[in-house]
Amino acid sequence: MKATYTKYILNFKRPSGTSRGIMTHKETWFLILERDGNLGIGECGILRGLSADDVPEYEEKLIWLCKHIEGNKAELQAELKEFPSIQFGLEQALLSLESQNPFELFPSDFIHKNAPIPINGLIWMGDEQFMLSQLEDKLKEGFRCIKMKIGAIDFKTELSILKSIRKNFSPSEIELRVDANGAFAPEDAMVKLNTLAEFKLHSIEQPIKPKQKEAMARLCGQTPLPIALDEELIGVFDVTEKQRLLQTIQPQFIILKPSLVGGFQGSREWIEIAESMNIGWWVTSALESNIGLNAIAQWTYTLSSDMPQGLGTGSLFTNNFESPLAVRDGQLWYGDGTVWKQNLIKDLCI
Ligand SMILES: O=C(O)CCC(=O)C1=CC=C[C@@H](O)[C@@H]1C(=O)O
Numbered sequence: 001m002k003a004t005y006t007k008y009i010l011n012f013k014r015p016s017g018t019s020r021g022i023m024t025h026k027e028t029w030f031l032i033l034e035r036d037g038n039l040g041i042g043e044c045g046i047l048r049g050l051s052a053d054d055v056p057e058y059e060e061k062l063i064w065l066c067k068h069i070e071g072n073k074a075e076l077q078a079e080l081k082e083f084p085s086i087q088f089g090l091e092q093a094l095l096s097l098e099s100q101n102p103f104e105l106f107p108s109d110f111i112h113k114n115a116p117i118p119i120n121g122l123i124w125m126g127d128e129q130f131m132l133s134q135l136e137d138k139l140k141e142g143f144r145c146i147k148m149k150i151g152a153i154d155f156k157t158e159l160s161i162l163k164s165i166r167k168n169f170s171p172s173e174i175e176l177r178v179d180a181n182g183a184f185a186p187e188d189a190m191v192k193l194n195t196l197a198e199f200k201l202h203s204i205e206q207p208i209k210p211k212q213k214e215a216m217a218r219l220c221g222q223t224p225l226p227i228a229l230d231e232e233l234i235g236v237f238d239v240t241e242k243q244r245l246l247q248t249i250q251p252q253f254i255i256l257k258p259s260l261v262g263g264f265q266g267s268r269e270w271i272e273i274a275e276s277m278n279i280g281w282w283v284t285s286a287l288e289s290n291i292g293l294n295a296i297a298q299w300t301y302t303l304s305s306d307m308p309q310g311l312g313t314g315s316l317f318t319n320n321f322e323s324p325l326a327v328r329d330g331q332l333w334y335g336d337g338t339v340w341k342q343n344l345i346k347d348l349c350i
Pocket residue numbers: 018120121122147179181230284285286287309310311312313
């Protein structure tokens with residue numbers, strides 16, 4: 001088996017803001033495997049500034065992996081333990097290589113019977129007009145679940161946007177989720193959660209910065225609206241550490257980004273622990289291209305969750321890869337598999 005890798009820069013159609021900053025482009029890497037004329041591809045979707053493997057030796061690790069690709073699985077996993085996005089890229093590439101069609105990793109009704117995955121519509125940070133126009137678009141596109149980024153502009157403005165939604169749509173008509181990306185100070189968080197709860201929200205993601213376990217546990221113990229841990233899971237690799245974290249904080253939900261938590265394997269570990277503690281979960285992209293998003297979507301469908309997932313990010317980029325993935329009526333569909341460009345993998349090798 002031969003392994004190579006290549007870097008690719010995804011360009012956002014428009015600057016996309018969260019309380020952590022504005023993104024205009026996103027770096028990603030592809031691992032390509034070749035054996036007996038068959039090709040496999042996996043996306044190593046690092047998120048600079050957020051991923052645990054955002055380290056200077058990232059490319060070196062890819063070089064090491066390509067040299068040792070025929071090494072034993074346990075040795076590879078041990079070496080990649082602290083490189084979750086490369087672990088995920090390898091998982092995808094091996095499944096892709098084994099599969100008849102390198103883009104069909106998890107055969108299911110999603111691929112073969114046009115069965116969709118419910119997703120949330122995403123509203124990025126910006127001024128009130130910009131956020132309201134995104135909202136209008138999402139409602140027109142038939143989304144029944146909206147996720148709004150908060151924490152970067154004036155809280156009052158964010159509340160007035162939520163108010164304008166609830167004035168027109170009840171909780172059974174529109175499920176509302178917000179994502180603070182850790183923007184609230186622990187001492188202000190409870191007051192803000194009480195205020196937000198008035199809008200009958202489904203949940204809030206990461207209200208305060210990660211690694212403030214006691215403060216987060218207090219919030220989860222008293223909160224009037226469900227709290228979902230997102231950034232909090234980053235960098236927690238051991239199963240015992242995962243158990244300890246969820247036991248200490250006891251959140252209502254966790255959010256799984258396979259590229260940040262160690263792929264399918266790492267995500268499954270979190271799901272098992274969460275379910276044993278009656279903690280809910282859902283899956284989101286980490287802004288991968290359609291190659292990584294495709295793998296995440298196919299896997300997510302096999303988990304049979306009826307919750308809306310965070311997989312509506314394929315249309316963010318000007319230079320994404322043509323794919324059968326399509327968003328319609330607030331759902332993600334897998335259309336005609338022949339849409340994948342014939343020599344896409346070969347072209348990426350060059
Ligand atoms: O949850 C979604 O609908 C899509 C994924 C998403 O919002 C994010 C992915 C990666 C980084 C962030 O920009 C953001 C998040 O914080 O969840």
